Amino acid sequence: MPLSSVLLAWGEQHREELLGELEQSAAAPSAHAHSTACVKERVMMFLHVDQVHALEGYTLRLAFNDGTIKDVDLAGELDGEVFAPLKDTGFFRRVAVNPETGTIEWPNGADFAPEFLHEIGRAVHQAA
Incomplete structure (x- = not known):
């Protein structure tokens, strides 16, 4: 299985978890103002x-x-x-x-x- 397929599968498998982290970060911006950007970057790192x-x-x-x-x-x-x-x-x-x-x-x-x-x-x- 090509590495790109493995990475894509991992991203799809963990998509909800990553998006949940993003929503939590947005709900409490003062706690971790930079974490929203980090989570967005993690979600977008799967190039298609x-x-x-x-x-x-x-x-x-x-x-x-x-x-x-x-x-x-x-x-x-x-x-x-x-x-x-x-x-x-x-x-x-x-x-x-x-x-x-x-x-x-x-x-x-x-x-x-x-x-x-x-x-x-x-x-x-x-x-x-």
Whole structure:
């Protein structure tokens, strides 16, 4: 099981607990004024890919749950047996978001961690 799947499962399993901490912190702001921010950060640390669009070559435009949109060129990341089929651009374009794992995935099960994609992506500036 990919690490991103494990982290996503943990986050979903503990989501109510984290949100409960957030509500308690908001109800008693004088007790721990900084804890609300800490809990929000813990809840938001689970980065997900919400949308994917294949662009030219091996570049994908990804929308993340933190509101960022990034273009990610994966041409240099397709090493190894599981990624070999992705070198066929027709197969590469069959990418989709897996709602269970919160990241992109291909029909052969190849995937990338959303944190990695976010890190290597180039921010896209959207027109207002």
